[in-house]
Amino acid sequence: MSSNPTPRTRVVREPQRAVYDRDAVNQILDEALFCHVGFVADGQPFVIPMSFGRDGDVLYIHGSTASRMVRNLDQGAPVCITVTLVDGLVLARSVFNHSMNYRSVVILGTATLVDDPAEKLSALRALSEHILPHRWDDSRQPKEKELKATSVLRLPISEFSAKVRVGPPVDDEEDYSFPTWAGVIPLEMNSGTPIRDERCKQDLPAYLNNYSRPRKSQTA
Amino acid sequence: MSSNPTPRTRVVREPQRAVYDRDAVNQILDEALFCHVGFVADGQPFVIPMSFGRDGDVLYIHGSTASRMVRNLDQGAPVCITVTLVDGLVLARSVFNHSMNYRSVVILGTATLVDDPAEKLSALRALSEHILPHRWDDSRQPKEKELKATSVLRLPISEFSAKVRVGPPVDDEEDYSFPTWAGVIPLEMNSGTPIRDERCKQDLPAYLNNYSRPRKSQTA
Numbered sequence: 001m002s003s004n005p006t007p008r009t010r011v012v013r014e015p016q017r018a019v020y021d022r023d024a025v026n027q028i029l030d031e032a033l034f035c036h037v038g039f040v041a042d043g044q045p046f047v048i049p050m051s052f053g054r055d056g057d058v059l060y061i062h063g064s065t066a067s068r069m070v071r072n073l074d075q076g077a078p079v080c081i082t083v084t085l086v087d088g089l090v091l092a093r094s095v096f097n098h099s100m101n102y103r104s105v106v107i108l109g110t111a112t113l114v115d116d117p118a119e120k121l122s123a124l125r126a127l128s129e130h131i132l133p134h135r136w137d138d139s140r141q142p143k144e145k146e147l148k149a150t151s152v153l154r155l156p157i158s159e160f161s162a163k164v165r166v167g168p169p170v171d172d173e174e175d176y177s178f179p180t181w182a183g184v185i186p187l188e189m190n191s192g193t194p195i196r197d198e199r200c201k202q203d204l205p206a207y208l209n210n211y212s213r214p215r216k217s218q219t220a
Numbered sequence: 221m222s223s224n225p226t227p228r229t230r231v232v233r234e235p236q237r238a239v240y241d242r243d244a245v246n247q248i249l250d251e252a253l254f255c256h257v258g259f260v261a262d263g264q265p266f267v268i269p270m271s272f273g274r275d276g277d278v279l280y281i282h283g284s285t286a287s288r289m290v291r292n293l294d295q296g297a298p299v300c301i302t303v304t305l306v307d308g309l310v311l312a313r314s315v316f317n318h319s320m321n322y323r324s325v326v327i328l329g330t331a332t333l334v335d336d337p338a339e340k341l342s343a344l345r346a347l348s349e350h351i352l353p354h355r356w357d358d359s360r361q362p363k364e365k366e367l368k369a370t371s372v373l374r375l376p377i378s379e380f381s382a383k384v385r386v387g388p389p390v391d392d393e394e395d396y397s398f399p400t401w402a403g404v405i406p407l408e409m410n411s412g413t414p415i416r417d418e419r420c421k422q423d424l425p426a427y428l429n430n431y432s433r434p435r436k437s438q439t440a
Contacts, residue, residue: 008264038258040263047258086253096362102269139398150316181416190407190410197404
């Protein structure tokens with residue numbers, strides 16, 4: 001299923017890297033650990049890193065009810081949510097053709113506050129499951145006052161585009177004889193050995209062994 | 221050396237995580253491989269991942285002269301540049317106190333087009349050195365038409381703040397007895413085995429062995 005880009009989401013530069021397929025976009029969203037949220041306050045753009053969750057065609061973010069972002073967005077303001085996965089450094093012969101392999105998604109729209117308590121709870125669960133499946137059920141559940149201190153915003157994933165670069169460097173033909181190493185340095189995020197809190201006596205549960213993000217999309 | 225936060229950069233939430241020290245901010249900037257650039261077009265915020273370079277108290281980004289970002293910023297528009305390093309998942313006993321360990325920097329200001337050819341060239345070199353030291357000198361140098369196709373924007377690092385979270389989870393006292401594993405899952409970006417371009421016959425140079433970002437700041 002693909003979405004028609006709007007003039008705002010049509011990829012201008014390197015259009016051959018554009019992806020408007022919803023399944024491909026969802027895979028990038030699901031692999032990304034966090035997003036950057038852009039909003040405008042008094043004409044000034046702000047970009048804030050945040051965790052997020054996805055439920056079908058809706059993306060959820062959350063924050064303290066007192067935060068600058070929530071105060072600016074809860075009246076229904078335009079927002080941009082971007083996720084970026086960097087897969088490698090692309091080393092070309094020429095400075096000009098150096099690049100990165102990456103997968104990014106840009107979603108535009110209007111965020112609205114989630115008022116319905118059931119949707120709010122399921123959105124918070126989606127946020128938790130996005131970061132670490134199984135963790136929600138293994139944690140002390142939210143109290144009423146904690147839910148009150150947390151605002152959840154919903155953004156429909158309807159106006160979006162993705163941009164993906166894969167593969168080796170592409171040089172001008174006359175540069176291929178230039179005597180320098182060329183290729184790709186792959187990059188990925190890895191987890192290290194879990195560090196148990198000093199007041200914790202529990203053994204590490206299976207779902208915390210070798211933590212990694214779900215990798216379904218093409219990164220070669 | 222520290223900077224006084226403005227009302228726009230003063231950290232509202234979790235103020236104990238705020239960092240306004242310029243050296244600490246520079247270390248985060250230097251470790252980050254890329255940034256997210258926020259700008260406004262027709263009232264809509266856009267957030268785009270980009271590489272960047274730093275020269276003292278100036279941050280440089282670059283893009284195609286034809287790109288949406290450059291077209292929107294080259295007249296001197298407000299911009300927000302954010303970098304984020306995620307160091308770990310922080311697993312608390314309660315859902316509410318889950319967090320991440322991270323280091324982020326938010327810089328606000330007005331980007332301006334670099335007109336001076338010497339500054340433009342040295343900015344592009346800073347961008348290249350930021351990603352991979354030594355690579356610039358080992359690559360085919362830029363041609364005049366390549367420089368013309370590239371725009372460089374400068375943003376003074378003068379209005380900024382950083383936010384840093386380190387260490388174990390912090391739970392409400394009554395939750396410490398809750399029977400779940402608690403602690404930190406460390407995360408870091410690693411490089412894999414370099415993939416040589418099939419048309420390249422050169423051996424891997426020493427500066428490409430075990431690529432990693434410079435790590436000077438506190439991440440425990």
